[in-house]
Amino acid sequence: MRPELDTSTRDTAELDLDVEAARYSARVAQEPSARAEFVELCLPLAHRLAHRYRGRGEPFADLEQVARLGLLKAVDRYDVERGSFTAFTVITILGELRKHFRDRTWGVRAPRRLQDLLVQIRRADPDLTNTLSRAPTPTELADRLHTTTDEVDEAMLSGAGYNLRSLNAPVTSSDSGSGSGNTERGELIGEIDGDLAAIDDQLTIQALLNRLPERELEILILRFYGNLTQSEIAQRCDISQMHVSRLLSKTLTWLRHAMLGDSPPRWGDLDGGALSEPRLRIITTSQPGGSLTVAVGGEVDRDSADELRQALLDGVARRPNVLHLDLSKVPFIDAAGIAALVAGNQEARRSAVQLHVRGAQPHVRRVLGTTRLPLL
Numbered sequence: 001m002r003p004e005l006d007t008s009t010r011d012t013a014e015l016d017l018d019v020e021a022a023r024y025s026a027r028v029a030q031e032p033s034a035r036a037e038f039v040e041l042c043l044p045l046a047h048r049l050a051h052r053y054r055g056r057g058e059p060f061a062d063l064e065q066v067a068r069l070g071l072l073k074a075v076d077r078y079d080v081e082r083g084s085f086t087a088f089t090v091i092t093i094l095g096e097l098r099k100h101f102r103d104r105t106w107g108v109r110a111p112r113r114l115q116d117l118l119v120q121i122r123r124a125d126p127d128l129t130n131t132l133s134r135a136p137t138p139t140e141l142a143d144r145l146h147t148t149t150d151e152v153d154e155a156m157l158s159g160a161g162y163n164l165r166s167l168n169a170p171v172t173s174s175d176s177g178s179g180s181g182n183t184e185r186g187e188l189i190g191e192i193d194g195d196l197a198a199i200d201d202q203l204t205i206q207a208l209l210n211r212l213p214e215r216e217l218e219i220l221i222l223r224f225y226g227n228l229t230q231s232e233i234a235q236r237c238d239i240s241q242m243h244v245s246r247l248l249s250k251t252l253t254w255l256r257h258a259m260l261g262d263s264p265p266r267w268g269d270l271d272g273g274a275l276s277e278p279r280l281r282i283i284t285t286s287q288p289g290g291s292l293t294v295a296v297g298g299e300v301d302r303d304s305a306d307e308l309r310q311a312l313l314d315g316v317a318r319r320p321n322v323l324h325l326d327l328s329k330v331p332f333i334d335a336a337g338i339a340a341l342v343a344g345n346q347e348a349r350r351s352a353v354q355l356h357v358r359g360a361q362p363h364v365r366r367v368l369g370t371t372r373l374p375l376l
Contacts, residue, residue, distance in 0.1 A: 017085055017086045020038065038075060043071070046064070050064045050097065053097055066096050074092040114155045121145065240336065243303050282307065284315055292320035292322070297329035298329070308341070313343075316348045323348060324356050325357045327364055329359075333364050
């Protein structure tokens with residue numbers, strides 16, 4: 001005859017669950033629905049165990065759900081040969097409830113050893129208080145729990161992360177002594193001191209500034225501490241505004257790489273010399289038929305215009321039939337560069353030397369259009 005589960009009562013306080021578990025084990029293989037009936041029979045046990053943790057800050061409905069989950073795990077994992085079903089189920093459900101409190105109720109997650117130690121401290125504290133007629137010291141708690149004072153201090157400190165209070169909660173009289181309740185807790189928290197947070201960067205930048213060349217350091221100071229424009233800096237340093245822009249860009253790029261890297265690169269060596277100061281390149285070559293070619297590369301501005309002027313005067317002095325000025329590799333030319341070209345052209349006319357300009361890029365050609373230089 002088939003064993004039946006005793007479902008005549010739902011009060012497991014008077015029901016031997018070990019006997020019912022044996023009946024369930026014999027029946028479940030042939031009748032899968034027996035699992036649901038047996039779980040329902042054990043629900044009051046889960047309810048009583050969840051009730052032990054009521055009033056600890058967690059909704060009872062959540063605790064009951066956790067206890068029921070533990071019950072399901074116990075039913076599925078239980079083996080009749082292992083002993084008492086009731087003992088196994090109680091251990092499993094209580095384990096799930098403790099795990100729930102460890103995982104869900106800590107606002108700031110503390111290591112499990114500290115969570116467990118904190119539970120022991122809270123149990124030992126009232127006992128020692130009654131014995132000593134005063135609050136126990138961390139050393140006395142450590143002696144009672146056979147641990148170190150440092151461990152006790154760390155566990156008690158981690159306890160502050162168990163139940164976090166909202167920053168929007170009103171401050172009570174116990175918090176501030178005012179009792180007004182009009183101030184939120186978050187309003188009492190100080191702001192981050194920006195100057196203090198920037199000290200590390202300031203010290204690093206100061207050390208890097210000391211490694212800059214004198215001219216670059218002066219330009220940087222005039223721009224960011226003197227608040228001068230690039231044009232004003234150019235006038236003060238007697239260089240072109242374009243050159244000031246290049247030097248600033250070069251310096252800031254080097255500082256950026258030095259700040260982000262483990263060690264600052266050597267000045268001018270970053271990216272294989274990518275930060276090296278642009279220089280004007282001039283190559284003069286003789287051509288068949290008595291002509292001469294002056295090939296120019298790089299930007300022509302106030303700083304390099306004299307070099308171009310001298311190259312043209314030297315070329316004219318060699319009395320070629322035609323002096324070809326190749327500007328195909330000049331991306332930029334300013335007023336100082338134009339003045340150098342005009343001076344070279346005037347000297348060529350006085351010396352009866354034909355000067356032809358060729359290869360000018362669109363921007364340079366538009367600038368040269370304001371002059372009378374012969375363009376090819």
